[in-house]
Amino acid sequence: MKIEVAKSKSxxxxxxxxxxxxxLVAMVISLITLGSPLRLGLDFTGGTLLQLQFPKAIPDIAKxxxxxxxxxxxxxxxxxxxxxxxxxxxRPLSQPERSKLQNDLKADLGxxxxxxxxxVGPTLGQELLFNxxxxxxxxxxxxxxxxxxxxxxxxxxxxxxxxxxxxxATMGVFAIxxxxxxxxxxxxxxxxxxxxxxFSVQDxxxxxxxxxxxxxxxxxxxxxPDIVNDSxxxxxxRSVNNNIAALLVLLPLSIxxxxxxxxxxxxxxxxFVVGTYSSIFIAAALLVWWRERKPASAAGAGAAKAER
Amino acid sequence: MRQRTLLLLLVAVVxxxxxxxxxxxxxxxxLDLQGGSQLTLLAKPTDKVKTINQEVxxxxxxxxxxxxxxxxxxxxxxxxKGSDQILVQLPGVKDPTQAERLLGDTAQLEFRxxxxxxxxxxxxxxxxxxxxxxxxxxxxxxxxxxxxxxxGPGGExxxxxxxxxxxxxxxxxxxxxxxxxxxxxVGVEFVDRxxxxxxxxxxxxxxxxxxxxxxxxxxxxxxxxxxxxxxxxTVSATLGADSVRQSLYTGIAGTLLVFIFMxxxxxxxxxxADMALIIYGLSTFAIFKLIPVTLTLPGIAGFILSIGMAxxxxxxxxxxxxxxxxxxxxxxxxxxxGFSRAFTSIFDSHATSLISCAVLFWxxxxxxxxxxxxxAIGLIVNLFTSVTCSRTFLLTILNFxxxxxxxxxxxxDVPAKAVRP
Numbered sequence: 001m002k003i004e005v006a007k008s009k010s011x012x013x014x015x016x017x018x019x020x021x022x023x024l025v026a027m028v029i030s031l032i033t034l035g036s037p038l039r040l041g042l043d044f045t046g047g048t049l050l051q052l053q054f055p056k057a058i059p060d061i062a063k064x065x066x067x068x069x070x071x072x073x074x075x076x077x078x079x080x081x082x083x084x085x086x087x088x089x090x091r092p093l094s095q096p097e098r099s100k101l102q103n104d105l106k107a108d109l110g111x112x113x114x115x116x117x118x119x120v121g122p123t124l125g126q127e128l129l130f131n132x133x134x135x136x137x138x139x140x141x142x143x144x145x146x147x148x149x150x151x152x153x154x155x156x157x158x159x160x161x162x163x164x165x166x167x168x169a170t171m172g173v174f175a176i177x178x179x180x181x182x183x184x185x186x187x188x189x190x191x192x193x194x195x196x197x198x199f200s201v202q203d204x205x206x207x208x209x210x211x212x213x214x215x216x217x218x219x220x221x222x223x224x225p226d227i228v229n230d231s232x233x234x235x236x237x238r239s240v241n242n243n244i245a246a247l248l249v250l251l252p253l254s255i256x257x258x259x260x261x262x263x264x265x266x267x268x269x270x271x272f273v274v275g276t277y278s279s280i281f282i283a284a285a286l287l288v289w290w291r292e293r294k295p296a297s298a299a300g301a302g303a304a305k306a307e308r
Numbered sequence: 309m310r311q312r313t314l315l316l317l318l319v320a321v322v323x324x325x326x327x328x329x330x331x332x333x334x335x336x337x338x339l340d341l342q343g344g345s346q347l348t349l350l351a352k353p354t355d356k357v358k359t360i361n362q363e364v365x366x367x368x369x370x371x372x373x374x375x376x377x378x379x380x381x382x383x384x385x386x387x388x389k390g391s392d393q394i395l396v397q398l399p400g401v402k403d404p405t406q407a408e409r410l411l412g413d414t415a416q417l418e419f420r421x422x423x424x425x426x427x428x429x430x431x432x433x434x435x436x437x438x439x440x441x442x443x444x445x446x447x448x449x450x451x452x453x454x455x456x457x458x459x460g461p462g463g464e465x466x467x468x469x470x471x472x473x474x475x476x477x478x479x480x481x482x483x484x485x486x487x488x489x490x491x492x493x494v495g496v497e498f499v500d501r502x503x504x505x506x507x508x509x510x511x512x513x514x515x516x517x518x519x520x521x522x523x524x525x526x527x528x529x530x531x532x533x534x535x536x537x538x539x540x541x542t543v544s545a546t547l548g549a550d551s552v553r554q555s556l557y558t559g560i561a562g563t564l565l566v567f568i569f570m571x572x573x574x575x576x577x578x579x580x581a582d583m584a585l586i587i588y589g590l591s592t593f594a595i596f597k598l599i600p601v602t603l604t605l606p607g608i609a610g611f612i613l614s615i616g617m618a619x620x621x622x623x624x625x626x627x628x629x630x631x632x633x634x635x636x637x638x639x640x641x642x643x644x645x646g647f648s649r650a651f652t653s654i655f656d657s658h659a660t661s662l663i664s665c666a667v668l669f670w671x672x673x674x675x676x677x678x679x680x681x682x683x684a685i686g687l688i689v690n691l692f693t694s695v696t697c698s699r700t701f702l703l704t705i706l707n708f709x710x711x712x713x714x715x716x717x718x719x720x721d722v723p724a725k726a727v728r729p
Contacts, residue, residue, distance in 0.1 A: 051547075095408040095537065115547045117345075117404060121538035124348065135671040142663045150656060188606060191668060191676050195683070198664035199617070202657030206624065209653045238627040241573065242620045248569055249562030249616035253609060256558050258551055261609050268613065 005232050006225035009285040016165060016282055023172015030175045038171060039178030041186040044129040046122035048093040050102070052112040053085045059109045061086070071104045077182075081259060085115060092121050132190035139194050140164075143201055151208060154290050159204045162283035166200045167193055169278075170271040183263060192267035199246070200275025203239045204283040210235050211287065225288045232284045243276040315700040323587060326594035333597040338604035338678060341552050343545030344399040345407055349535040351392045357533045360392045367532045369394055375410050378524030394535070404542045406521065413485060414534045415525035419466070420481035421473055428481040428488070431469050434530070437462025441526035443519030446511070452519035453511040454526065463506025470494045471502030482510050484522070555608040563589070563615050570619060574626050576716040580701045581622035581694070588618050588693040592686050601685070607678035614686030620657065621694035624650040626717070633719045639712050640703075647699050654695065658687050 005012070027037035034040075042049055064086055065078045077089040093101065098119070106112065120128070140163065147156035170193060177183040210231040218227055247269060254265035339346050351360045351368050365388055372394055373386045385397040401407050417435030420428035440457040458466055473480055475496035482490045490512040494503065514522065543551075566585070570578035592611065596603065603611075629646030637645065665687070668680035705711050 053544075053546075095405060095412060099405055113544060113546070114404075114542075115544045117540055117542035119537075119540040121350070121536070123350070124538040131671050135667050138671070139664050139667040142667060143660050146660060146663060187672075187676055188679075191606065191672070191679055194664045194668055195613070195661075198661035201660040202620070205656045205660060206653045209656060213649075234631065235627075238623050241623045241627070242617075245566050245569060245619045245623065246613065246616035248565035249559075249612050252558040252561040252565075253612060256554055256561075257609070258554050258605070261555075261605060264606070264609060 003233055003236055003280065004229065005281060005284050006229045006288045009289055012281040012285050016169075016278070020165065020168050020172060023169060023175060026172055026175035026179060030179055034178070038175050038185045038189075039182065040129070041184030041189075042089065042118060042120055042125075043186040044125045044132075046092045046120050046125035048090050048098060048120075049116065049118040050088045050090075050098070050114065051081065051085055051116035052088065052105070053115045054110070054112045055084075056110075058084055058086065064088070064105075064109060067105055067108045068101070071101050073101070087259075092119060128187055132187060136190060136193060139197060143197065147201070147205075150205075151212070155208050155212075155287065158283050158286040158290060159201060159208065161286055162204050162278045163197055163201055165278050165282055166196055166271055166275045169274040170196060170267055173270050174267065185263075186260075188260065188264040189267055192264050192271065195268060196271030196275060199272055200279060203242070203276055203279030206238065207231060207235050207279055207284055208287070211284070224291050228284050228288050232280055236280045239276050239279055243272055246272050312700055312703060315696065316704065319587065319697050319700060322591055326587075326590040329594040329597055330590065333594075333600070335597060336600045336602045337548070337552070338602045338607065339397055339399055339541070339548075340543050340605045341548045341603060341608075342399055343543050343548040344397065345401045345404040345540065345542040347396045347398070347408065347411060347537055348389065348539035349394040349396065349411060350538045351394070351533050351535050354533055360533065362391075364532055365392065365394070368535060371528050371531050372396060372411055372535075374528035375524055378528060379407055379410065381407075393538075400545065401542075404540070406517070408537055408540065410521055410524060412535060412537050413525055414531045415522075415528070416483075416485050416530040417526055418481075418483040419469060420483055421469055422478040422481060422491075424478065428483070431465070433458075433462060433465040433469060435526055436529065437465060438526055438529075441523045443514070443516065443523045444509075452514040452516050453509045454514065454519050454522050456508045456510065456526070458506040458508070460506070463504070466506065466508060467502035467504045469502070470498055471500070474498040474502065482512075551605050555605065555612070559608070559612045559615070562612055566616060566619060570622075573718065574623075575718045576705070576711065577622070577626045577629065577698075577702060577718075580698050580705070581619055581626070583701060584622065584693045584698040585615065585618055587697055588686075588690060589615060591693065592689045595685055595689065596682065601681055602678060603682075604678040606676065607682040610679040610682040611686060614683055614690070617661075618686065618690045618694060621650070621654045621690065622698055624653055625694075625698070630717060630719050633714050633717060639714065639717075640706060643699075643702055643706065647695065651695070654691070658691060661687055 030039065031037050058080070061078060061080055065076075068076045068078055068088055068090070073090040075091070077087075079087045079089075081087050088101075088105075090101070098117075102114065140160075143163070144156060144160050147159050151159070174183065174185055174189065178185070211228055214227050214231050218230075222230075250265045250269050250272070254262055254269060257265055349368075349372065351365060353360055357364055369386055369388055376384045376386055376396060376398070379398065379401065381398045381401050383399055385395070387395050389395045396411060398404070398407055415435065417438070419431050419433040421431055423429050437458050438456055439459050439462075440455075442455055443452050444455050445451075446453055470480065474494040475498075477493060479491040479493050481488050482492075490510050492511070510522070563585070567582045570581045570585075572578070574581065592614070595601075596611075601607065625646045628650045629642050632642035632645045633639070662684055665680045665684035669677055669684070672680060
């Protein structure tokens with residue numbers, strides 16, 4: 001199978017543009033309705049989560065909701081997890097408040113095991129959010145510097161654009177999931193994004209590495225777009241296969257991985273798939289587009305410099 | 309040839325060593341897997357202590373540590389975090405709520421004397437003058453009290469205060485965190501010398517547990533500044549065990565799928581990659597146990613993910629080998645070229661991922677650090693297994709003429725000359 005990237009750039013740019021556009025719209029809607037581009041979880045907003053496991057019959061969710069509201073927390077989230085567990089999410093509770101809520105619920109719903117407590121104060125939530133964003137910014141900057149050092153600047157810029165493409169796409173999907181299904185992002189989501197950045201840059205690096213190698217031998221014989229196209233065709237099987245291997249381990253994680261790991265795996269799956277797509281269709285196409293803006297001789301000179 | 313034998317020997321040593329380590333060393337599980345509580349305490353400035361400095365934090369940590377010891381949790385961890393936080397880890401704690409109650413209170417004990425106008429005035433006798441505090445049953449057998457033992461000077465202060473109050477009808481106020489918990493009067497018989505002997509009791513309707521908690525708090529001393537519990541992550545032991553089982557199943561399922569995929573797609577080299585993958589998994593796990601890395605749920609997820617990513621280098625190499633074969637190269641040359649030409653890409657791609665890991669490790673909190681560390685170790689081990697190991701295996705196997713068939717490499721459309729032996 002031969003892939004056509006260089007000549008049909010505009011098709012891929014349009015496809016990505018539409019995809020990212022939808023994601024950005026979702027983030028704007030989310031920003032207006034929820035106050036942040038993604039639905040932030042307990043890690044970032046602060047809050048208390050109690051996971052109650054009922055030994056016998058699980059009580060009716062509506063009843064649990066009513067009891068939690070009656071206890072003084074009407075804006076809480078009550079969800080069923082698995083067969084026998086109910087999760088209750090409230091605003092951040094102090095230890096006495098939490099004990100009182102537990103006792104109230106025990107009195108009304110029958111005995112349960114407290115499987116998990118997760119409580120994060122609002123200040124700490126802000127700190128975690130800040131740290132998450134800071135680590136994201138730092139990792140992006142560090143990878144940019146590395147790319148600029150290893151490749152020519154324009155390669156690095158194209159790889160960086162593809163990198164942001166993948167980050168925005170993954171965030172866009174989670175903005176939609178947040179709006180439609182109430183799925184929240186937590187610290188692990190930041191970890192997922194950073195892993196996606198590393199992984200998808202790998203893919204781009206492999207393609208660019210090949211472009212650089214081919215330029216050494218072929219720069220006199222073939223025009224630049226053809227060389228890029230050849231390089232993509234020589235590497236895409238590897239990118240796809242590598243992605244398949246990663247997906248093969250991620251799919252079981254996303255299906256059976258338990259509450260906290262499930263969405264982490266889902267974020268990785270989305271990011272990896274988008275990353276593989278962008279390394280094949282976006283990064284290489286961008287490189288061609290960038291070089292075509294300049295006269296052919298300049299591109300040739302640039303190619304010669306790229307060899308080092 | 310000689311070099312290859314040495315490498316094979318090295319690989320064998322790594323395998324045997326890893327198996328030994330994996331079999332003998334314990335796996336260190338994080339609180340989310342073994343069950344337990346992780347609390348973060350934030351120290352807050354007061355009117356008296358306006359800035360929280362390192363000195364204050366050491367004091368807070370010492371008190372917290374003593375109180376944790378009172379809980380009787382083995383292998384508890386108390387450590388300073390940032391400029392004004394303390395991280396407390398309580399593996400296997402039975403009653404997390406009790407732990408929170410114990411750690412969060414300032415436990416500022418003060419003895420005050422009632423002035424003629426009915427107000428309680430501060431004295432110089434505080435919790436700092438105690439040597440011991442413990443619960444004891446009331447003599448009536450109906451409830452508990454907390455017995456106190458003072459230091460020498462503390463005993464003298466106590467005698468002086470009780471002498472002043474004896475017989476006046478004015479009360480002695482025992483205040484805990486600004487709240488009066490018992491206000492006894494001192495009998496007239498102490499008017500000469502006060503209550504001597506450096507001992508006292510606090511009575512006040514305590515249950516056995518309350519008396520015991522108060523004893524622990526008083527003995528550990530008062531916190532120099534109030535603390536607030538800003539984070540509590542508690543997981544029950546059953547849920548932890550469930551998570552371990554789940555990760556094990558998903559890990560095995562994922563690894564098997566990758567195994568099958570590699571053999572199905574790359575044939576003989578795929579099998580070699582699978583062998584390299586087994587060595588990868590084994591030696592990485594051995595390193596986790598050796599360091600030791602505390603395995604958390606995200607950490608295990610990182611490890612499982614790294615298994616999926618570990619074949620990347622081999623995929624790169626084998627694709628390259630196939631290409632060289634199709635271009636008409638001999639099998640040996642094609643394999644060698646595959647390895648040497650793919651190496652730059654492998655190196656670059658590992659470097660970018662390691663950068664992400666470094667940032668995560670540097671800035672991340674507990675769970676995130678675990679993920680970054682496991683992934684980073686995996687990436688480095690991977691360089692060895694997927695390049696050195698699989699290359700050695702592949703070249704060794706090519707010594708058998710029966711295996712020197714491009715079809716075994718998943719290439720059928722080979723130019724005629726490459727098939728010649």
